[in-house]
Amino acid sequence: MTVTRRTKTASNRLQGRDGLHALLFLSPTLVIFTTFVIFPVFFSFYLSFHQWNMFSSQTSFVGLANYSRMLRDPEFWTVVKNTLVYTLGTVPLNMAISLLVAFMLNQKVFGKKFLRTAFFAPVIISPVAAAVIWRWMYDPNFGLVNYMLSFAGIRGPNWLNESHSAMFALILMAVWKTMGTNMVLFSAGLQGIPDTYYEAAEIDGAGAWTKFWRITVPLLSPTTFFIMVMSLISSFQAFDVVYVLTSGGPLGSTKVLVFYLYEHAFKFFEMGYASAIAYFLFITLIILTLLQIKFMKSRV
Amino acid sequence: MKKLVLCALLLGLLLQTSCGKKEEAAGDGRTVVTFWHSFVSSTVPALNELIAKFEKENPAIQIRAQYIPTGDALIQKLITSVQSKTAPDISWVHSDYLQDLVEADAIYKMDDFIAGPDGLSEAEMADIYPALIQYASWRGTLYSMPMEATNLALLYNRDLFRKAGLDPDRPPQDWRELHEYAKKLTVDADGDGIFEQVGFSLPVFPATGPLGGWMVWQWLPFLWQAGGELINEEQTSVLYNSEAGVAALRLWQEIYRDLKLSSYTTDYDVAFASQRQAMALDGPWNLPRYATLLKHFDWGFAPLPQGPAKKATIIGGEYLTIFKQSKHPAEAWKFIKWIIQPENQAFWAIKSSYLPINHSVLQVPEFQSYLAAHPAFKVFVDELEYSLASRPIDFHGLEITRHVAEALEKATVGDQDPAAALNESAQKSNALLQSAAK
């Protein structure tokens, strides 16, 4: 399964008819996309070469000034580093846990419906309410986390107020909040693997571990690919969780790329500069996605 | 699948019928004035009463109050509404936004109305606390009108004072006492290094967050008490890294360190309510809540302790602007003018616990009897006499506030040298001011 797979079949001669069909099938999406997505995307590209405070009806051309300012701002590079740490912290952890849970729930389990709902519940809670709850959980004086740790004789830190623990606390909450999404996707993927494959493997005397690596992992790869691409995109664009839980603090230690962008757009009203940051992010993500596609192609 | 399509069609129909354009007029011939505000749910009933009173006295006008969440949400709403020419008639704004609103030619000068036929006399203008007028202006021109005032005082638990052997009728008078009392009221009974009770807390928040400006706002009184200023009169360089600024920040740093506030909650109000905290900086907006929340112990408010140079507290409040896109600027002005009348200010202050904006409210009999019955509220009203507003910054005010916030965070959370932190920030601010001057 790859994005660019082309199978040459006898129906190749139907190319012309397919083209017409494709147009029909794509038309609703294309109409809405060109109106509400493509224009804004190109407009923000245009803005990245301009200065605009959003209140005024005029923009002024500044050439590449926004981009060079970005590359020269030391804070920008700190923010890029924070984003990488956040991504490396959330994506693998999130994927591992959600696959594990989906895998466990794919067996005969008592109370499966309840369990699945429990793991999905965090996705449903609105980010603001979730942050309010987690701020309490992490509270150094009243919070649940340090209370639990105290049973183990550990004195927990003031999670959100110390540079080294705040990023960890943020990652933990982010994984909690988004894990349910991936679990549902993995579950749907696992359902697609026929039991007969496993049964056949059992007859051959394969253990659970072999079955997992030889059957589950390869057959799940379309799902895994999808989750991987989407997780990377969303973790590079992390904003909600950061905004509501740590606001980039303490001392800027959890300030990530989109938070930095948001600040410049809606705190300092520099939409041109914010757009330049957006296009840096765009190029990074395009490269990462193409690399993933290439990687998948060579493997499958 | 057919069912799906059918559902979609039905929904489409429903939408067609339910999104009729909203009527400009009230339907009964009254002029509708839209008013954006951000009062939380506990203040909304008071606001509704105020509006009802206005509408009764002005039967030709209907005020349509719309709640917009404050801060970032409000600014996004303002940007998009100005761009799409759907701005409200009146909105409350923070003075930080005035520069951009004025530069986009989005709002009226208040002088346009004050000097007009239905204007305000000089005596009426002089009646408003000058600090509020200063705060509502940008580059010397008044662009907004205060709707109510707020300031800061010291909230303290009288029971805990007694327990610590302190006189509850003699709250801390100066910085030294504040620091001393804070330490005395901090208790570690079992000696495990964790305080069960904390004497005082500071509003330290991430500089980058929505509360960064809020932290600076509460630090400014300390700067003034030490004799400092944020920026010079010519607006060419910042002054917050002066000796006064260093002294004010050093006080914060020492309290933060001594009370181990780095491992303390920022929800001071709930900590205070559960008697784990003895003193806090607080404003009048919490008074209605405290009447029930704190009923199980003896508490009070005191004026902020005096600094090495003088007594000072900060004044703030919400400011009303009239948008140029408004079709009814005269009616909008009528509402604003009505609100700042002393008798209406008295009504609003009593209902909402916000502070009045003019001196002569003190002569209104209902207000006087209310003050007599509410000593905590009276502390704030008395403080109005020496409340200061920060000098509005003409350009890059938002960035400069951010720089101050960064210094505060570095000296407290980061435990860096206050002078070094302030100087580093001041350098950034001054570079911005120089680029703006060009």
Next chain:
Amino acid sequence: MPPMKPTARTILHINKRTLFYLFIYGAALATLAPFIWMVLTSLKDLNEIFVYPPRWLPKTFHFENYARAFQAAPFGRYYLNSLVVAVAVTIGQLITCSMAAFAFARLRFRGRDALFLLFLGTMMIPGQVTMIPTFMVLHWIGWIDSYKALIVPGLASAFGTFLLRQFFMTIPRELEEAAYIDGCSKWRALWHIILPLSRPALATLAIFTFMGVFNDFMWALIVLSSEEMRTVQLGLAIFRDRYLTEWDLMMAGSVTATLPILVVFFFAQKYFIKGITLSGLKE
């Protein structure tokens, strides 16, 4: 299976099973803990919320918190708005995304891969910078402050198209090719072969879309102004400002916004986890 004497192997097996249950229920409980706290807090007196050590159960149950939260704003109307918008976007997206995904997964046409990459690319520009231009487009059309402003821009989704395309590609082509030989059109192939087999994927997309729209705050905030158009998430904002959070009311409001969806998920999950799964085909 005939009854057996417990052997060492079965005992080990039972222990493994017990461990398995301990682990999975422990993890579920930990995941659910913040949610449980939210429900219990919504029933507490304000004074009880911040105590140490944390106390889970309220001393007395303050059900009036819910009444107070509902009095603070017309939440009934907000609910209706959120529901109408979320349902409309969900249905619309299922239709447009499955059509587009079919084109990308099954049809051959010039520029397909480039177009698909462009689709993916639109997800990589953060919404914070496209929000204002999108708003301007809606303003030019004249849809501000209407359901349309909330619904129509959401009717197409790169995420949904990508998701369904990935699922469609796992369906063996042979099934349709047999149908094409019988003279079946592309439309019928999509409606009668592909979509019925993709129910889990469609249901997955449905719940994600629904959740996304239901929990959206920023977009709803900027396109809506009038009181009667507001959504639940906008309503909840009234319990929090820069000075204070009205904990009890906010929690009560959040529970009412969350619980119904959780219940729906509980009962509807069989559609997307079981459904008619792809497994039947691969044998």
